[in-house]
Structure formats: C-alpha cells, structure tokens
Amino acid sequence: MSDNCIFCKIANKEIPSQFVYEDDTVVAFKDLDPQGPVHVLVIPKKHIASLMDTTAEDKALLAHITCDVIPQLAKELNVAEKGFRTVVNTGEEGGQTVQHLHFHIIGGRSMQWPPG
Ligand code: AMP
Ligand code: ZN
Numbered sequence: 001m002s003d004n005c006i007f008c009k010i011a012n013k014e015i016p017s018q019f020v021y022e023d024d025t026v027v028a029f030k031d032l033d034p035q036g037p038v039h040v041l042v043i044p045k046k047h048i049a050s051l052m053d054t055t056a057e058d059k060a061l062l063a064h065i066t067c068d069v070i071p072q073l074a075k076e077l078n079v080a081e082k083g084f085r086t087v088v089n090t091g092e093e094g095g096q097t098v099q100h101l102h103f104h105i106i107g108g109r110s111m112q113w114p115p116g
Helices: 006-011 056-076
Strands: 019-022 026-030 038-044 084-087 103-107
Touching: 006 026, 006 038, 019 038, 019 056, 026 056, 038 056, 056 084, 056 103
Parallel strands: none
Antiparallel strands: 019 026, 026 038, 038 103, 084 103
C-alpha cells in the first residue's frame, strides 16, 4: 500500500469501484472514462509504480495477470473472439497518469494503429 495511491485505495476497497474480478493478488475494475464499450483495468494488489519498478519477485504475478487473468476476463467480457487491446502505459511520454501498474483491456470496437 502506498499512501495517496488511488489504485491501492481501490484495491483495498477504501474508495468505491466497479469490480469485475478479484483474487488474492489481483483486482480488475471498470475504467471511469471508458475508451470503448469494454474498458477495464487489471492491477496487482501490491503497489508497483510502473513496469520499470518490477523486480524478479514480480515475475509470477505478471505472468498470472497476462496468462491467466486477462484471457479469462476477455472471455467473460465477450471480447476474446473478436479481439481486444491490452495496453500498459509507462512514464510521462508513455501516457501513464496513475502511478500504480495497470493493464488496460479495451474492446468492443475496432482499434486503430498507431495509437495517438
Ligand atoms: P493511464 O493513463 O494509463 O495511467 O490510465 C489511467 C486510467 O485510470 C485512465 O483510463 C483513467 O480513466 C482511469 N482511472 C483514474 N481514476 C480511476 C478510478 N477512480 N476508477 C477507475 N478508473 C480510474
Ligand atoms: Zn498503489
């Protein structure tokens, strides 16, 4: 838990959010400002500021998020078949605005490339 981290507060249920998934180490909830019909954020409960702050200890957690949680949620959210986008913004030029590692799952519409 990091003081004043909004996503730590969501993970700890100190501020309300629309959860779509929870287990011992991970939660997922709906983005407040959805960029598509489906837009959820998957976060580790543990405070990790960004991908640049991960350590060898976090490998199993990151594999769990990418190999287990995201594919399961994609199926539950009905975007697995048509496809979806998974985004991790990192740092200022990467567009990261919340300093707690989060994986966006955005779907339900056609995506453009390159992103803006
Ligand atoms: P990023 O710009 O990659 O750091 O993404 C941060 C995301 O968090 C944005 O899509 C915001 O809409 C979203 N967000 C910020 N505060 C909340 C909140 N309290 N509940 C849900 N989503 C939030
Ligand atoms: Zn945090």
